Structures are given as structure tokens and as C-alpha cells.
Amino acid sequence: MAKIIVVTSGKGGVGKTTSAAAIATGLALRGNKTVVIDFDVGLRNLDLIMGCERRVVYDLVNVIQGEANLKQALIRDKRIDNLHILPASQTRDKDALTQEGVEKILIALREDFDYVICDSPAGIERGAQLAMYFADEAVVVTNPEVSSVRDSDRIIGLLSSKTRRAEIGESPVVEHLLITRYHPARVTGGDMLNLTDIQEILSIPLIGLIPESDAVLRASNQGVPVTHDQKSDAGQAYVDCVSRLLGEEVPLRFHEIEKRSLLARMFGGGRK
Amino acid sequence: MSLSTDRAPQAFIFKGGMLPMTVMELVSGDPEQIRAQLASKLSQSPAFFQHTPVVLSVEKLDEPHLALERICAVCRGHKLLPVAVRGGGDPVRQSAWALGLGWFPPQESRGRTLESVPPVAEPVAEAASAIEPEPEAEPVHASKVFRGTVRSGQQISASDGDLVIIGAVNAGAEILAAGSVHIYGALRGRALAGIHGDRNASIYCKELHAELLSVAGTYKRLDDIDNRLLGASVEVVLEHDQLCIARLN
Ligand SMILES: Nc1ncnc2c1ncn2[C@@H]1O[C@H](COP(=O)(O)OP(=O)(O)OP(=O)(O)O)[C@@H](O)[C@H]1O
Ligand SMILES: [Mg+2]
Numbered sequence: 405m406a407k408i409i410v411v412t413s414g415k416g417g418v419g420k421t422t423s424a425a426a427i428a429t430g431l432a433l434r435g436n437k438t439v440v441i442d443f444d445v446g447l448r449n450l451d452l453i454m455g456c457e458r459r460v461v462y463d464l465v466n467v468i469q470g471e472a473n474l475k476q477a478l479i480r481d482k483r484i485d486n487l488h489i490l491p492a493s494q495t496r497d498k499d500a501l502t503q504e505g506v507e508k509i510l511i512a513l514r515e516d517f518d519y520v521i522c523d524s525p526a527g528i529e530r531g532a533q534l535a536m537y538f539a540d541e542a543v544v545v546t547n548p549e550v551s552s553v554r555d556s557d558r559i560i561g562l563l564s565s566k567t568r569r570a571e572i573g574e575s576p577v578v579e580h581l582l583i584t585r586y587h588p589a590r591v592t593g594g595d596m597l598n599l600t601d602i603q604e605i606l607s608i609p610l611i612g613l614i615p616e617s618d619a620v621l622r623a624s625n626q627g628v629p630v631t632h633d634q635k636s637d638a639g640q641a642y643v644d645c646v647s648r649l650l651g652e653e654v655p656l657r658f659h660e661i662e663k664r665s666l667l668a669r670m671f672g673g674g675r676k
Numbered sequence: 677m678s679l680s681t682d683r684a685p686q687a688f689i690f691k692g693g694m695l696p697m698t699v700m701e702l703v704s705g706d707p708e709q710i711r712a713q714l715a716s717k718l719s720q721s722p723a724f725f726q727h728t729p730v731v732l733s734v735e736k737l738d739e740p741h742l743a744l745e746r747i748c749a750v751c752r753g754h755k756l757l758p759v760a761v762r763g764g765g766d767p768v769r770q771s772a773w774a775l776g777l778g779w780f781p782p783q784e785s786r787g788r789t790l791e792s793v794p795p796v797a798e799p800v801a802e803a804a805s806a807i808e809p810e811p812e813a814e815p816v817h818a819s820k821v822f823r824g825t826v827r828s829g830q831q832i833s834a835s836d837g838d839l840v841i842i843g844a845v846n847a848g849a850e851i852l853a854a855g856s857v858h859i860y861g862a863l864r865g866r867a868l869a870g871i872h873g874d875r876n877a878s879i880y881c882k883e884l885h886a887e888l889l890s891v892a893g894t895y896k897r898l899d900d901i902d903n904r905l906l907g908a909s910v911e912v913v914l915e916h917d918q919l920c921i922a923r924l925n
Contacts, residue, residue, distance in 0.1 A: 494710060554828050557846050561827035605864075607825050 406517040407440075408510060410539040410647075411582075412563075414555030417527030418547045419584035422620055422630070423642070424523035425453040427543065429629040430646030432487035436518040437480065441473070441494035441509075443535035444525040445501055451491045454481065455627025465493040468505030474512055488517075498531050510538050528558060538568050541578040541649075543611060547585045549594035553605055556581075560608060580611035582645060587616040588661045599659055612645030614638050615658040694893045696871045699752075699762070705739045707746040714754040725755040735763035735782045744771045757834045817855065826851060826865065833871075847887060856880070866890075870914075879912040880924070894919055 406432070411424040428440035442450035445465060451457040462472035464479045467490075474490075479640060481487035490509075491540045493500065513520050524535035536542060542563050546556040563577045564570055570577070591598045603610060616619075619636030623629060631646075633639040637658055704710065718725050730751065734742060739763030748758045760778035761768060772779045817837035826832055826841060833839070839853035842860045849865035851857055855877050857869045862883035870877030870892035877891055884905055889896045891914040901921065909924040 554847055557825075557828040558827075558848065561830045604862075605844075607844070 406520045407540050408514070408520045408522065409541045409543060410524055410536045411543045411545060411599040412524040412532060412536055412559055413526065413545040413552070414528055414532075414559040415547075415552045418545050418552055419614070419620075420545050421449045421523050421613070423543065423545050423582060423584060424521050425450060425629040426631045426639075426642040427646055427649070428487060428519070428521045429481075429484065429631040430642055431519050431521075431649070432481070432484045433631065434646060434650065435486070437486040437516070438519040438521065439488040439490060439513055439517050440521040440523060441490040441513075442464070442523050443501070443531055445492045445496055445498050446494065447525065448492035448494045450523050451479075451489060452627060453624050454627050454629060456481070456489055456491075456602045457627070460491045463491045463493040464509070465496045465500040467509060467646065468500065468502060474509060479486055481650065482629075492593065498525075501531065501534050503534060504539065507533050507538060528555075528562060532559075533566055536563060536567055536577075539577050540569070541561075541580065543580045543582050544606070544608065544648075545582050545584055546602060546606065548583060548587070548598070548602060550592060550597065553597060553602055554595055556606055560606065578605060579608040580649070581606055581608050582612045582614070583610070584614040585616045586613050586659065588659060592661060610656070611648050613656060613659050614641045614645070631639065694868070694890055694895055696873065696893075698728060698730045700735050700756070700758075701733045701735070702737055702747075705734070705737050705742050705747070706744055707750050708748060711750045711753075714750065714756070718754055727755050727757050729757050729759045731760045731762050731780070732758050733762040734768060737764070740765050741767050742771070744768065745775060748775060748777070763800070804829050819851075819855070825861075828865075835871075844883075845881075847885075853877070868895075869912075875914050878914075880910070884908055884910045884921070889919060891919060896921075 411420050411427070413420050424440055428438050432438040440450065440454070441464065442448050443464070444450070451460055459479050462477035463476070466472040467474055467477045477490055477492065479489045481489065493545045510520060522535045522539065525531040544556050544559055546552050560579060565578060567577050569575065581603065583599065586599070587596060590596045599613065615637050617636060617638035619633050619638045620630050623633055630636060631642045634643070641658055644657065647654045704708070715862055731925050732747065742764065744761070751758050758777060760780055761772040762780040763782035768781045786851045788867040806913060819838035819840055819844065820834040821840045822844045825843045827848040828846050831850045831852070832841070833852040834854060836854050838858065838859045841851060844861035845851055845859055845863050845865040845867065847864040850868070851865070852868045852871050854872045855869065855874060857867050857879045859867065859881040862885060863881035864887070866888040867879050867881070867886055868890040869879045873892050875892045879889055879891065884901070884907065886901070887890045887898050889912050890914060894914055896919045905921050905923070910921050911924055912919055912921050
């Protein structure tokens with residue numbers, strides 16, 4: 405029986421899709437049979453980040469509407485055998501998603517996989533609520549800025565009221581805080597909220613901290629999830645995050661201004 | 677400045693205030709159905725129907741044209757005084773104005789999970805005290821306790837006693853109580869005490885960053901709060917129509 409994990413945030417553009425792809429990749433690299441689903445109908449993105457946009461035939465909406473079966477719509481990742489992608493439709497509108505349809509798909513996937521990762525659209529409307537509705541766990545993605553924290557707070561409220569677990573009174577959705585685009589220098593300079601402030605306001609356990617990194621942009625342009633780039637800070641940070649999701653204790657990194665050596669400073673060496 | 681208005685005696689002063697108000701959320705626009713339900717409510721809790729002002733909310737209704745005049749007549753017939761209408765399209769707004777009622781725009785959809793209006797207290801107390809004369813039989817206004825963080829978009833209310841929050845109240849959240857409000861954590865959202873007019877109600881919090889503080893309708897916004905008090909443990913009370921914020925300890 406798979407664990408269903410939703411990656412959600414409220415605010416748009418904070419790194420949900422990047423994180424869903426990176427986490428799914430990390431889980432699969434650790435030997436878990438994983439599928440990542442794009443719930444962002446109309447603005448599909450995950451296929452690009454996963455580098456499989458040229459192999460999309462059928463999508464989530466096709467399956468819900470009975471125009472294709474799950475097997476036909478699932479795309480196998482070209483790098484990792486036990487990783488699959490279920491893309492969203494770019495042409496249909498959001499109302500094509502129904503709760504019954506989503507439930508059927510998740511029940512079927514649950515049998516075959518260890519992890520089902522749901523990449524939520526931004527906002528708190530229907531699409532976002534459907535993506536979280538059946539979740540067992542949630543990764544709440546937050547940037548170190550006030551509006552993002554406020555929206556995440558709103559989402560955490562919905563997780564405890566608008567999910568299946570909340571409605572039927574089962575044990576609540578397990579919540580994890582993932583801070584992305586963290587920039588220690590700007591935090592120290594006071595331009596951004598610091599780690600402690602964010603944790604204090606949201607008061608859910610931290611599962612990871614991903615620094616602002618050029619590696620993310622590079623990875624998404626190449627269609628290779630950043631987890632594969634193990635030389636990069638962001639890639640390593642996502643691996644740490646996956647280890648913690650798997651229950652391991654890993655010390656936090658990348659949250660302090662890097663102490664660069666004198667040589668590195670003189671020769672302009674920096675983060676990869 | 678050049679106008680000599682200050683010499684003329686003032687006829688009135690405008691004051692900001694927040695009054696507790698019952699919202700009557702219409703699920704049906706049929707005056708007869710409303711009449712039937714009012715009639716049965718009236719027999720259950722006659723104390724409530726004392727020319728009580730109500731705001732008619734038509735947000736849940738999908739009818740562009742509403743028999744507003746008849747609905748108001750039915751309400752008045754049952755000693756409810758409609759003072760304004762909330763929600764509905766342009767025709768509804770026009771007919772509200774034509775009837776001399778105010779009109780409020782629909783409430784932003786906040787997906788409230790908790791009741792926004794404290795339910796009417798049913799008058800059980802009288803019956804009980806008639807049988808049991810002991811003082812213990814007096815209804816105890818139990819305080820309501822909430823553990824955890826009250827998050828943006830959430831609302832917690834205690835409609836007949838104190839409200840105790842063991843945790844923080846985040847920005848965008850709102851807590852209300854007929855009595856006092858106690859927050860054992862940071863208050864970053866809105867806190868309203870004495871919502872039915874209790875002027876002795878107060879607000880206590882461990883860390884003040886409130887968006888809004890209100891006691892019995894008198895309020896202060898974050899902007900009105902002395903910066904030096906931000907972050908402090910405070911007590912907020914109503915004194916001579918003014919909210920006073922004092923440090924605890
Ligand atoms: N750690 C990071 N460092 C630098 N850039 C990042 C990082 N994480 C995400 N980004 C960039 O931020 C942008 C938004 O990322 P992404 O598409 O993952 O966000 P999203 O939350 O899925 O957006 P949407 O709400 O539109 O679905 C992208 O350009 C991505 O490359
Ligand atoms: Mg996205």
C-alpha cells in the first residue's frame with residue numbers, strides 16, 4: 405500500500421513542482437516504486453521538469469474520463485525504472501477533475517506503488533483541494549517571505565479540515581515543512597524571514613531546507629530533476645529531505661552563510 | 677481649516693465601532709418557508725425575538741430576483757428587524773436600497789469551518805432555576821479551550837463564555853468570545869472579546885502582534901498600537917471607552 409504525499413503551498417511559484425519531481429526522484433533512487441502525478445490541469449509543468457514532455461500521449465483527465473487506462477497514461481522515467489509520471493492535461497479545464505475520478509486512480513496506484521506524490525496547483529480552490537484530499541502526508545512548500553508563510557498557514561488549516569482523513573476522523577495528515585529558495589545572506593540582511601521565524605509561525609516539523617540555487621534552473625531547463633545533480637547544494641538538500649521522509653535523522657545544512665575559504669574568495673570560486 | 681465649522685455646536689460624531697449582529701443566512705428565498713421556520717423558532721426561544729436587528733445574507737441563494745419586501749415583512753411579523761442585506765447581485769442591492777436597507781458585499785469566500793455567528797442561546801435556564809433553587813444551578817458559562825495554532829482563515833468562537841487558546845493565533849485568523857480571550861502564545865491575528873457587549877471582558881496574550889483587538893466593539897488596529905508594546909505580554913481592557921493595553925508582570 406503506497407503512501408500518498410501531496411506537495412502543496414497555497415502561493416504559486418514557490419517550488420512545488422521542482423520539489424515534487426526532486427522528492428519523487430529521490431525516493432525512487434532509494435529503491436521505492438514511485439509515481440508522481442501532476443494535478444495542475446491546464447498549466448502542466450511536471451513533464452518538463454521530469455524531461456518527458458515528448459512522450460506524453462494520455463493524461464490524468466483522459467484516465468478520469470475513461471478515454472485511456474492508467475497503464476497507457478503512466479510514463480516510465482527514462483533514468484530510473486521504478487519511477488513513473490502521470491501528466492496533467494494542458495488543454496482541458498480544471499473542472500474535468502472529479503473527486504470520484506481521482507479516488508479511483510489513487511486506489512489503483514496505491515496497490516502497485518510505494519509512494520504516490522501529488523504535485524498540487526497553487527491556490528486553495530478545487531484543484532488544490534483535490535490534490536490534498538486523499539493525502540496521508542503533506543509537504544508544505546514555503547519561501548522565506550511573509551506572503552508565502554501566510555498562504556502556507558492557510559493550507560495547513562485546510563489540511564486539518566478539508567481532507568478525507570479530517571472528514572472521517574482518521575489520524576490526521578502528517579505535515580512537513582519544506583523551506584525552499586532559502587538565501588542565508590539575504591536572511592541575515594533582513595530581506596527575508598529567517599528559519600526560526602518561519603518555524604515558529606507555522607509550527608510544523610521541518611523536513612528540509614533547499615537553498616536558492618542556480619542548479620535548480622539548470623536542472624529544469626535540462627529536464628533532469630535536481631536530485632540527480634549530487635554536486636549541487638540543492639541536489640544534496642533534496643537527498644537530505646528524502647532521507648528524513650524515510651525516517652532517518654540528518655543534520656540540517658545550507659541554512660547558514662557559507663564560510664568560503666580565503667582562496668575561494670580570491671579566485672571567485674563559489675557554489676556549484 | 678479655513679472653515680469655521682468648529683464654532684458650530686456638533687450635532688453628532690462619527691465613531692468606528694463593531695456591533696455584534698445576527699446574520700440570518702437564507703437557504704431558501706421562499707417567504708412561506710421562512711415564515712414556517714420562524715414560527716417554530718419563535719415558539720422555541722421567544723426571548724430571541726425582541727425586535728432583534730438582523731442582517732439577511734443571501735449569499736447561498738442563487739436567485740437574481742428575490743421577494744425581499746415579502747421576506748422583510750415576514751421577519752418583522754416575527755419581531756426580527758432586517759437592517760441590511762449581504763450578498764446577491766445588482767437587483768438585490770437595488771431592492772435593498774429601495775426598502776431603506778443597507779447592503780453589504782458578499783463576504784470573501786474564506787471557507788469558514790466554524791460558525792461565524794454565535795448560536796442563539798436557548799432559554800433553558802429559567803425552567804431549570806424554577807425547579808432547583810440552589811445557586812449552583814445557575815448556568816455556568818464554561819470557557820472553551822482550543823489547543824494548537826489557529827491558522828490564517830480559521831475562526832474560533834465562544835458564544836457564551838471565555839475563550840482560551842493554548843497556542844498561537846496567526847495573522848489572518850480570528851478568535852471571538854462573549855467573555856474574555858486568553859492566548860497562551862503569540863497573537864498575530866484578530867481577537868474580539870465581549871462580542872455581545874460585555875465591557876468587563878478583556879484580552880490577555882503572551883506576545884502581542886495583533887491585527888485587531890476589540891473589547892465590546894471598541895477596537896484598535898495594529899497601526900494604532902504603540903510599537904513599544906509589540907511582542908510584549910499584555911492585558912487589554914476597556915476603560916472610559918478606550919482600549920488600554922498594559923504589560924503583564
Ligand atoms: N531552490 C531554488 N533555487 C532557485 N530557483 C528555484 C528553486 N526552487 C524553485 N525555483 C524556481 O522557481 C520557479 C518556480 O518553481 P516551480 O515551478 O517548482 O514552482 P511551483 O510552486 O510548482 O509553481 P506553480 O505554483 O506555478 O505550480 C522556477 O523557475 C524554478 O526554477
Ligand atoms: Mg507547479
